[in-house]
Amino acid sequence: MNNRGVYGQKLGxxxxxxxAPAIVTRSLKRSEIGVTHIRCRKxxxxxxxxxxxxxxxxxxxxxxxxxxxxxxxxxxxxxPLFAGQTSIYDLRVDPxxxxxxxxxxxxxxxxxxxxDTLAEENHASRFxxxxxxxxxxxxxxxxxxLSAALIPAFQNPDYASQLFLxxxxxxxASHVAGHYGDLRLPRRTVVGGLTERMERRAKDIIDANLTGxxxxxxxxxxxxxxxxxxxxxxxxxxxxxxxxxxxxxRCELAKELLRSSPLSLAEIALACGFADQxxxxxAFARLVGMTPGxxxxxx
Numbered sequence: 001m002n003n004r005g006v007y008g009q010k011l012g013x014x015x016x017x018x019x020a021p022a023i024v025t026r027s028l029k030r031s032e033i034g035v036t037h038i039r040c041r042k043x044x045x046x047x048x049x050x051x052x053x054x055x056x057x058x059x060x061x062x063x064x065x066x067x068x069x070x071x072x073x074x075x076x077x078x079x080p081l082f083a084g085q086t087s088i089y090d091l092r093v094d095p096x097x098x099x100x101x102x103x104x105x106x107x108x109x110x111x112x113x114x115x116d117t118l119a120e121e122n123h124a125s126r127f128x129x130x131x132x133x134x135x136x137x138x139x140x141x142x143x144x145x146l147s148a149a150l151i152p153a154f155q156n157p158d159y160a161s162q163l164f165l166x167x168x169x170x171x172x173a174s175h176v177a178g179h180y181g182d183l184r185l186p187r188r189t190v191v192g193g194l195t196e197r198m199e200r201r202a203k204d205i206i207d208a209n210l211t212g213x214x215x216x217x218x219x220x221x222x223x224x225x226x227x228x229x230x231x232x233x234x235x236x237x238x239x240x241x242x243x244x245x246x247x248x249x250r251c252e253l254a255k256e257l258l259r260s261s262p263l264s265l266a267e268i269a270l271a272c273g274f275a276d277q278x279x280x281x282x283a284f285a286r287l288v289g290m291t292p293g294x295x296x297x298x299x
Contacts, residue, residue, distance in 0.1 A: 004032070005032060005034050005052075005054065005109045005111060006034075006049055006052070006054070006056065006091065006109055007022050007024070007034025007035065007036045007107070007109040008020055008021070008022030008024070008034060008036055009022075011034075011036045011038070011056075011107065011109070012036065012038070013047075014046045014047045014048075014049055015038055015040055015044050015046055016044055016047075017038070017039070017040065020036050020037065020038060021036070021037050021154055021157075022034050022035060022036045022037075023035040023150070023153060023154070023157075023160075023165055023169070025162075025165050025166045025169045025170070025215075026166075026215065026217060027166040027167075027169065027170045027215065027216045027217045027220075027227040028114050028117040028118065028121070028170070028173070028217070028227060029117055029121070029217070030113055030117055031111055031113040031114040031116075031117050032111075032114075033108065033109065033110060033114060033169045033170075033172075033173060034108075034109040035106055035107070035108050035109070035150065035169060036106065036107045036109070037105075037106055037151075037154045038058075038103065038104070038105050038106070038107055039102075039103070039104050040099050040102060040103040040104075041102050042102075043098075043099065043100050043101070044098070044099045044103075045096070045097075045098045045099075046096050046097045046098075047096075048094055048096060049091055049094070049095070051091060051092050051093075051094065052091050052092070052111070053091075053092060053111065053112040053113075054091045054109065054110060054111040054112060055088055055089060055090055055091060055109075055110045055111075055112075055130055055132065055176075056088070056089040056091065056095075056107045056108065056109060056110075057086065057087070057088050057089075057107065057108040057110060057143075057172075057176055058081075058086065058087045058088075058089065058105045058106070058107045058108075059084075059085075059086050059105060059106050059107075059108075059143055059144070059147040060081045060082060060083050060084060060085045060086075060087075060104075060105045060137070061083060061104040061105055061106065061151065062083050062102065062103070062104040062105075063080075063081070063082050063083050064080070064081040064099060064101070064102070064103040064104075064105070065080045065081075065101065066078070066080075066099065066100030066101045067079050067080060067081050067097065067098070067099055067100070067103070068097065068098045068100075069095060069096070069097050069098075069134075069135045070094075070095070070096040070097075071090075071093050071094065071095055071096075071134055071135065072093050072094050073094070076134060076135065076136075079135065079136065079137075081103075081105075081137050082137070084139065084144050085137035085138060085139060085140075086137065086138050086139075086140040086143040086144075087135050087136065087137045087138070088130055088131075088132040088133065088135065088176075088180060089132060089135055090129075090130070090132040095135060106147055106150070106151060106154075108169070108172055108173075108176075110172075110173055110176060112127070112129075114173050115127040115173070115177045115181065115183055118173060118174060118177055118183060118185065118228070119177075119183055119185075121226035121227075121228065121229070122185050122186060122226060122228060122229070123186070124183060124184055124185050124186065125182075125183075125184060127177060127181060127182065127183040128181070128182050129181060129182075130176065130177075130180045130181045131180050131181070132180075140179070142175050142179070143172070143175065143176075146168055146171055146172050146175070147172075149168055150165075150168050150169075150172075153165065156275070156279075158275035158276070158279070159275050159279050161213065161243050161246060161247075162213040162214065162215050162216075163213075163214060163215070163216055163219075163242050163243035163246055164243035166215055166216035166217065166227065167216060167231055167241055167242065167243055170216065170227055170228060170231070174228060185228070193233045193234070193235075193236035193237030193238075194223065194230075194233045194234060194236075194237040198223040198224075198225075198233075199234075199237050199238065201222055201223060202219050202222065202223060202230075202234060202242070203238075203245070205218070205219060205222060206219070206242070206245060206246050206249060207249060210246065210249055210250050210253060210272060210273045211270075211271065211272065211273040212273065214246075216230070216231060216242060219234075219242060230242075246273075247283055247287065248287065250272045250273050250274065250283070251272075251283065251284050251287050251288065253271075253272045254268055254269075254272045254280065254284060254292060255288075255295070255299075257271060257272070258292055258295060258296040258299065259296070259299050265277050265280065265281070265292050265293060268280065268292070269281075280292060
């Protein structure tokens with residue numbers, strides 16, 4: 001994929017990394033969000049990133065004590081980063097970092113167009129900028145919780161559905177825009193959730209794509225809503241988020257196959273859209289309370 005923003009290997013090159021895995025979502029019109037796992041295991045001085053109207057928001061997985069930062073050529077001295085902290089880097093002001101030891105973090109690439117789109121889709125006042133605080137770290141429990149949910153997707157990318165990735169990165173962008181910026185998204189409750197027609201249409205699309213992938217943006221577009229509005233309305237109407245509903249439906253299909261077919265557990269896993277038998281077993285047991293094999297024997 002030829003990404004336009006600074007994420008994935010394009011960002012990894014600035015850290016002199018041979019591998020920089022990324023997650024990319026496009027739940028917002030005219031914009032993409034890229035999340036990169038940056039893991040340095042030797043001293044590294046980042047190269048200059050071409051200026052653009054965008055931010056890198058870093059969540060620290062491990063302590064990075066020996067760390068220094070320069071902004072527009074001006075050094076900040078030692079700036080230790082501790083596990084669980086969040087830092088923001090404004091790509092308009094040439095942030096350059098020196099890591100003397102190991103560093104392990106995820107970095108969210110958030111272009112200004114993402115915040116502009118959030119404001120437009122939610123009829124909010126225009127977004128101006130984030131307070132990057134010169135890259136100084138913050139303790140942010142919301143970012144910690146969202147990142148903790150997302151990080152396993154780098155270890156097992158086939159286990160994370162596109163709906164889940166879209167939902168989580170959209171939540172990150174919304175939180176960052178309001179907590180560190182001046183974007184005030186409406187908190188009003190979606191009265192009545194989805195209409196009956198919208199709910200039926202969304203569920204039909206999910207059912208038709210149980211063995212593949214589907215984006216939050218597509219579901220929202222089919223209902224004539226923004227991704228954020230759709231996600232909230234769907235949960236209000238159905239009781240769970242769209243990605244959770246997809247897992248529930250996959251497990252319902254699995255029950256039918258467990259009950260009526262001679263297929264093996266591995267074959268049922270693939271037929272229902274799970275990455276493999278292990279993924280299937282964990283998801284099924286979490287929802288049903290017993291493993292697929294035990295459920296088949298009991299039924």
